[in-house]
Amino acid sequence: MESERSLEVSDETLCQRVAAGDEAAFDTLLERYQQRAYRIAWSIVRDAEDARDVSQEAFVRVYETAATFAGRARFSTWFYRILVNLCLDHRRRHRWWRSFVTSGEAMPTGDSLLELAVAPARDTVDALDRERTMSRLWDAVQHLSPQQRATLALHVGEDLRAAEIAEILKVSEATVRVHLHRAVTALRKTMRKDRDEPPAP
Amino acid sequence: MSRQHPDADLTALAAGELTGAERESVMEHLTRCERCRETVAASRAVLRDLAASRPDPPTVHWGRYRSDLRRRIGERLSTAAAGGADGHAPRAWWARAAPVALSGALAGLLVLIAMHGLPRRPVEEAIAIDDALLARRLEVIRQSPLLEQLDLFEDLEVIRQLDGLTTPSEG
Numbered sequence: 001m002e003s004e005r006s007l008e009v010s011d012e013t014l015c016q017r018v019a020a021g022d023e024a025a026f027d028t029l030l031e032r033y034q035q036r037a038y039r040i041a042w043s044i045v046r047d048a049e050d051a052r053d054v055s056q057e058a059f060v061r062v063y064e065t066a067a068t069f070a071g072r073a074r075f076s077t078w079f080y081r082i083l084v085n086l087c088l089d090h091r092r093r094h095r096w097w098r099s100f101v102t103s104g105e106a107m108p109t110g111d112s113l114l115e116l117a118v119a120p121a122r123d124t125v126d127a128l129d130r131e132r133t134m135s136r137l138w139d140a141v142q143h144l145s146p147q148q149r150a151t152l153a154l155h156v157g158e159d160l161r162a163a164e165i166a167e168i169l170k171v172s173e174a175t176v177r178v179h180l181h182r183a184v185t186a187l188r189k190t191m192r193k194d195r196d197e198p199p200a201p
Numbered sequence: 202m203s204r205q206h207p208d209a210d211l212t213a214l215a216a217g218e219l220t221g222a223e224r225e226s227v228m229e230h231l232t233r234c235e236r237c238r239e240t241v242a243a244s245r246a247v248l249r250d251l252a253a254s255r256p257d258p259p260t261v262h263w264g265r266y267r268s269d270l271r272r273r274i275g276e277r278l279s280t281a282a283a284g285g286a287d288g289h290a291p292r293a294w295w296a297r298a299a300p301v302a303l304s305g306a307l308a309g310l311l312v313l314i315a316m317h318g319l320p321r322r323p324v325e326e327a328i329a330i331d332d333a334l335l336a337r338r339l340e341v342i343r344q345s346p347l348l349e350q351l352d353l354f355e356d357l358e359v360i361r362q363l364d365g366l367t368t369p370s371e372g
Contacts, residue, residue: 027267030267030270034263034266034267035263038258038261038266039257039258042258042259043255043258048258048259048261051258052261052266052269056266056269056270056273057273059270060270060273060274060277063274064277133250134250134253134254135254135256137247137250137251137254138251138254138255138256141251152251155216156248156251156252156255157255161218162213162216162218174209177209177210177212177213177218178209180212180213180216180218181208181209181211181212181213184212184215184216184244184247184248185208185212185244187247187251188243188244188247191243191246191247191250192243
């Protein structure tokens with residue numbers, strides 16, 4: 001079947017075919033990466049419309065510049081680099097605090113992650129409380145720096161190793177570890193505050 | 202990062218990033234340090250909870266997504282072709298700002314003209330320069346010895362101009 005044959009063709013080969021004007025190759029790449037691209041974009045920009053816009057722009061860049069992909073790196077690394085850079089540029093251009101205004105959140109200051117921690121309910125931890133804690137955890141992720149957020153999105157969301165994340169972000173692997181360490185440390189503070197806060201009288 | 206407690210490496214260990222000698226070194230430290238063991242456990246818990254509770258993005262109609270994308274590509278190619286560009290590179294951010302910048306520059310130029318007036322016309326300036334040069338040349342001739350003046354008198358235009366100039370008074 002045609003779809004099975006297309007699975008055998010590597011992303012790198014498809015990209016080279018795109019450079020040669022093969023529209024079907026572009027459609028195949030699109031089908032393979034559209035969900036991942038949208039998911040990564042959304043995890044960084046946290047707005048559905050912006051995530052669609054940014055992820056589509058990444059594919060447009062692939063279409064326009066496929067000839068510059070020399071095949072030295074993996075296609076996924078090259079593509080994610082385009083996508084993440086677009087996401088980070090988008091965050092820089094658009095006031096990120098707008099997301100707090102629309103969601104009702106206050107603009108974080110200073111030890112914002114500690115301020116965000118919610119006091120546990122009077123009852124012992126139950127499924128609802130656990131779910132709320134998880135939700136607060138990902139809310140806290142939005143207060144991390146763009147690089148930390150991108151690192152988490154790629155590591156946790158896409159299960160990428162630090163080495164590949166480093167290639168995508170064009171930083172050293174040591175820098176990726178620092179991003180990951182600072183992100184996890186900040187989130188640990190949130191969870192500790194959430195757990196240790198005395199119950200309401 | 203403290204050498205005593207390899208904090209960033211602890212997170213890397215919790216994330217499954219360490220291998221080989223690096224991992225062995227951190228594991229050896231953990232055998233002696235309860236603080237760091239607790240840190241690794243807490244970091245693992247955070248990463249586990251993040252993975253387990255990762256929110257799903259809003260649903261997308263993929264058919265519409267792909268048709269929108271195709272329309273964007275078509276528009277981009279049309280814009281590139283209309284602009285005479287190579288059709289490959291998207292417009293840079295500064296190109297999008299160029300019309301606004303040019304309008305601002307034009308407005309500034311109009312303000313300057315209003316304040317200082319229009320510059321003199323080039324033809325009038327050229328005539329003024331020619332007169333000055335000629336007058337200077339004739340002054341040089343007048344100060345030259347007689348024999349040199351006779352040679353210079355072969356320049357008929359100089360002779361004609363001599364009649365129009367007043368004789369400077371001797372000091």
